[in-house]
Amino acid sequence: MNEIVEEKTYSISELAKEFDTTTRAIRHYEEYGLIQPKRQGTYRVYSHKNRTRLQLILRGKRIGFSLAEIKEIIDLYQFPHGEEKQTEFLLNKIELRRQQLKQQLHDIHSMMKEIDDLEQRITQQKKSSTSNTST
Amino acid sequence: MNEIVEEKTYSISELAKEFDTTTRAIRHYEEYGLIQPKRQGTYRVYSHKNRTRLQLILRGKRIGFSLAEIKEIIDLYQFPHGEEKQTEFLLNKIELRRQQLKQQLHDIHSMMKEIDDLEQRITQQKKSSTSNTST
DNA sequence: CATAACCTTTACGTTAACGTAAGGGTTGGT
DNA sequence: ACCAACCCTTACGTTAACGTAAAGGTTATG
Known part of the structure; x- marks a missing residue:
């Protein structure tokens, strides 16, 4: 060993x-x-x-995220978290990031749903136009 | 009416x-x-x-997303979707976007989890240091 | 009718995040 | 020894997404 x-x-x-x-x-x-x-x-x-x-x-x-934001986030991890007073500050920053991520999650879900719907419509239209080749 | x-x-x-x-x-x-x-x-x-x-x-x-990407996405919605040949192209673009969104979802979940963990650690440390005020 | 609070266009400035040479060492293979 | 394929630093260039005046029309209010 x-x-x-x-x-x-x-x-x-x-x-x-x-x-x-x-x-x-x-x-x-x-x-x-x-x-x-x-x-x-x-x-x-x-x-x-x-x-x-x-x-x-x-x-x-x-x-x-911008490089500045990424740095902030990385700094969060590196923090010598112990200074009591600073801890509150850290927790606030974390909460803000969490809110932001939550918003992004919501945004992405919305967009994904819209894209799924769009695909449905396009696929449906394709099907009907394919089966309607005859007059 | x-x-x-x-x-x-x-x-x-x-x-x-x-x-x-x-x-x-x-x-x-x-x-x-x-x-x-x-x-x-x-x-x-x-x-x-x-x-x-x-x-x-x-x-x-x-x-x-960049403005260029946003434009692409918006154009997807606006498309006079019907030209058969173009439809395949559209569906491909949609699939690409979906992949990207999926990746982003995953990224955000990871980051959120890390931030949650970090908060846990900080909060735990705070608790223990608070209850350890006496010697 | 004047003044604030809007709005307009035109145009140059700024910042972030690299791209793109230029000029030059280093290293592995033949 | 030599070439290809790496690596380095320095430094200027580029693009996106606005910011920031400047100079001037429009509209509601006292």
Whole structure:
């Protein structure tokens, strides 16, 4: 036990390929302070944690968050939550995010329903026009 | 019956206030071709349909869609769906959107769960530190 | 009839989030 | 030793989605 097992690491282009983004974007997230890979010489080396962090960033993007918002959310997780006074502040921020996510859920459900309805109508129309080929 | 009842209309600033956006943004959506209010003189006059359209746009924005994407979605609804060949194309677009929305739903659920967990931890810590005031 | 509170168009400015070279090291294979 | 395929930094360019004046018409009210 207690062996030092080499953890798997990733190059920047590996991650870019895996998550269908670009190396430039990933470097941009780093500039922005969202991710801090290690280095081997000048090359960036991404740990499993770094990889997870990138996934977190991209997930945020997919649901329309700005990098600033994503940073806020990530900072929530990192907080040395203990300062009592700050805790209230944290809980408030969390509540706000929850409200926002709730709204988004609702928005997406609405849109999904509309799209489902639309598809129904189109499919129905297709059926009737197909069976009405004869006069 | 068949009386001509004056439908309620809205001014641009009314809508801006109601939906917490700006007149500039609304005009921008118009420039972009997303909404076409009537005019009374030079003033824009928004019908109920126009108002609904604006809501649609803002909903799209909230879940991270670009104006281009929102336009695509709106165009789906407007389509003179009947041209047989085009129908397949439409159904494909709809399917793509559905996939995207599904992914977003999943993303939001994940994030919501993480935030819930975080709140739990913070709240627990708060409780224990509150009950541990004595030594 | 003047003043506030609206509205208009035109147009340049700003910010975020990268894209796109340019110029140059590093590393694995033949 | 050399080429391809990586990687790096620096830095200017681009696009979307408005923001922000500027300059001026319109309408309700005292």
